[in-house]
Amino acid sequence: MPGVPSNKACERCKKRHLKCDETRPSCQRCTNAGVECPGYVQTRKFIDQGASVRRRYAPYREREYNRDAPNSPRRTTTESSSGIGLDGSTTGDIANQSAFQSQQAASPAADRLLEASQAFFGSSIDELNQHNQAHTRKHSDRNTPNQPAAILQPDSITALEQPWSVLNRDSTQLSLSPNTPFGDASHPHGNTPIHFQHDNAPTPARIPSLDIQSIRSEKEDFHDVVSELMTDTEHEISFLIRHFTQVIAPWLDLSDSTRFFATYVPLRAIDNDFLRYSIAALAAKQLAQMKGATCTASIGMFTSPATMETYPNASDVDWFLKAANYYYLAITRMNSSMSESFTPSSSAVLEYPVDTINKWLRHQIQNSPPSATDDSVWKKAEALLTGATVLTMYRLIGEPGEKWQSYLNGAKPLFESLLQLYKSAPDNPTEFTQGTKASFWNLARQDYLASYFSRLPTYLDPTDLPLWRAAGLPINEQGEISSHRASFPFDEDFASNSLTWLLSKVTNFLAHFKTSQLDQIVPQSPSTTPISPPSTSSWLTLSLELQSWVDRMPETFRPCLRLNNPRDTSKLPEVSYMPFPEIFYSLPSCAAAMQQYHFARLALCLNRPADAITSPSTAFDRLQGYREVTKEVDYRCKEIIGISLARPQSCARIYMTAFLYGTGHCLEKPAERQILLDLLSGIGADLGWETESVIQKLKALWGEHQ
Known part of the structure; x- marks a missing residue:
């Protein structure tokens, strides 16, 4: 019988449904991706020459299909290349194919999504492509030629009741029936077949070969679509x-x-x-x-989770x-x-x-x-x-x-x-x-x-x-928070939000201080007005506002538990104690607020401007001033790290990165630094928050000063 190549694309492009330029020995798309091109396998697919030829060769084809069990993976995934049914049935019937394509043409929603997704933000597209390539390699390594890809079972995905949208992968387009939410009463299992439109896809008249590699590729593609794009x-x-x-x-x-x-x-x-x-x-x-x-707080010890709490694989x-x-x-x-x-x-x-x-x-x-x-x-x-x-x-x-x-x-x-x-x-x-x-x-x-x-x-x-x-915030014309709080029934909320306003003033003070330092180092043009450093009066104003805040804070902002010398359980059975306390608050908002307060006082302590009036006049006075600064820095650092060591709820932990980073600049002992790194690593591991950049910066900082 006459035969034609089913696809001239390389194996990698064919598997990923990408347009291949068919360059020998390696296609350009694989070369640009920096991977080795697997080459070109010229499998053959026979041309359907009509009903007479199908009747003539039907006995051979029937015997070949009967080699597989009725429910075997090979039988289930032997479908037409133009359509894959969720129940494993083929979609080669021309009448059904035409009816489905007419429904598809009636609703251009999928086409609009495909066109719009091509204009999707660039950074996310790069991130998308990287994860797609990694996921494709993972499935390729996991599924060996002798072991077909896993078949989608009815219980592996909850009922596909709702319409779903798809972000296209280059030239592959996924089309769905516009009238039914993935269901069709005429279909054996109520599932409308999924149709792939591809530049190199064969016509519906072609009958796919029974090549094992092709079957495995179809299974992998189908699994990827269901698990990722749905x-x-x-x-x-x-x-x-x-x-x-x-x-x-x-x-x-x-x-x-x-x-x-x-x-x-x-x-x-x-x-x-x-x-x-x-x-x-x-x-x-x-x-x-x-x-x-x-990981949620509602995990039961003896009860199984609800369906909506779990997701397969x-x-x-x-x-x-x-x-x-x-x-x-x-x-x-x-x-x-x-x-x-x-x-x-x-x-x-x-x-x-x-x-x-x-x-x-x-x-x-x-x-x-x-x-x-x-x-x-x-x-x-x-x-x-x-x-x-x-x-x-x-x-x-x-x-x-x-x-x-x-x-x-x-x-x-x-x-x-x-x-x-x-x-x-x-x-x-x-x-x-x-x-x-x-x-x-x-x-x-x-x-x-x-x-x-x-x-x-x-x-x-x-x-x-x-x-x-x-x-x-009830702020008067002088820029001060009013002491009258009758209109605020939640004192904790008012205290936390007013502290956020004060922290904004503190970080603006630090930004001004940094800009003035750079202005003194880098020479400016004569026409540019030099930036004066922040004055001592502004520093004193911020310090007084913070002190006024802590004097008026509610009772709940006091810690309910405090271990000044907690035992280091990681070194059992030898007796060892942590260099920092553990400080626990009953409300996570109070823990976060007090950590922010100590951070603000630490920042102001390390960035106090000097002037002729307030600066010490003798060497002894300057030494005494340095000792006072060191004492306050040690106290603030212990409070910040102590609140973190008590491991409050996640809503307080995610904002600790900046505070721990600032504290890390003041630590000198290796044991203390390691505790800080463990806290940062724990935030990233437990909550998925980005902390690796801060960890690397602290390691580089400590390495420079050793």
Whole structure:
């Protein structure tokens, strides 16, 4: 019988469904990827010459198929190259193929997603490709030629009830039926076949060969599609939202006892696609950082977990790919939700969410300011800002602190537009809504931490008093926090948020101090006004404000447990004691706040400006001053590390990286430094937070000074 090559592409490009240039001996795509090209295997597939030929050779083909058991993997995966059914049935029937393609043409949703994903943000595409290649190599190594890839069993994936969206891999496009959510009553098992459109795909008339390598490749491709690209199923969304509610939402509710992100955001995500996909993106990103491992406080000792608490083969799933896919879906839903009265630019998918929301707010101010009775704009603005806060955390969770400011530079114009929108309303509300406040304090906390790492001023200016008043702080015209707190029923929230405002002032002081030092070292042009260093009066003002804060803090900000000499259990049975205490607070927000307070006092102690009046006049006075500084530095370092050693809840631990990094500059003993490195490593291992860059910087710093 006549035969033709089934595919001229190399084995690597054919397996990954990529367009191959067929260059000999190695294709250009493999050369660019830096991998060895596996070469070209010219398998043959016979041309279907009609019903007479099929009847003529039917007995041979039937005997060959009967070699496999009815439920064997080989029989299950021997389908047409143009369609793969979830139940293992072939889709070579021309009538069924035409009917399905007509349904596919009726809904261009998959095509729009494919075209839009090609314009997806560049950094995520690079990250996507790296993880795709790593995952492909992992499956290639795991599945030997004598052992076919694992078959998808009905219990390995929960029912595919919802439509799912796919991020394309180069030229491969995944098409789904637009009318049924992955189900078709006419199909034997209620599952509509998945069809792959590929440049090198054979026509439906061709009958695939029974080559074992080809069968294994089809199984691997099918397994990869189901485990990685299938998003928005009911089980997966439930698993990710629950993971967000139990693990990640407390990070965002650190200074909010009403638990807005853990309580209200999942509820509002029921009817808001933008919020739902934002939650899923952040949860998947955290799982990717954890390599699929989950650990919640509700684990039972004698009971099995609920279905929505588990995910099959979570450690083998490419969560980075899922996170990027959900991020893209969140951005597109955000843009579509604003398109009723505002049309985002074609490059909106490349912008940060805060920038796009700011443009929408400016449009509302210029065209249709909300009335006193119309709260639809306020609700939409709150929902958009909430989702943007979640997506900002999505960006920061895997980035070093030096890069945080690039993701927060739109916060200032966003809140300025929001303030202007409030002023344009007839009733002129004085404070933000509950959700807007919760988002503001998260961005403000991230802003001052980014300022400390980069030594640049914060975006949210602490001298912009109307902004901080709208966020809930009663600041008078002199820039002081009022002692009257009758309007704040949650003292812990008020104390934590007011400390965040003070920390913003401290990091701006450090940024000014650093800029003035650089200005003295690097000569400026004669026309440039030199930058004067911060004065002693500003330093004293900050110190007094911090002291006033600690004098008025609630009783809950006192530690309920303290071990001054905890025993080092890692060195049993010999008796050894830790050089730092363990300090435990009953509320994680109080532990985080007190650690921030000691960090602020440590920063001010090490950066006190000198002047002719306050500086010591004799050598003995200067030596005595150095001793006082050393004593206070040792005390602050022990308090900061002691709070970390008590291992508070995760919402307090994720923000410890900056404080431990600052403390590491003051440690000299190897044992103390190792304890600090273990704390940083534990944050990264337990929470998926990026700490490796800080660890490497501290090691380099200590190596230079040894």
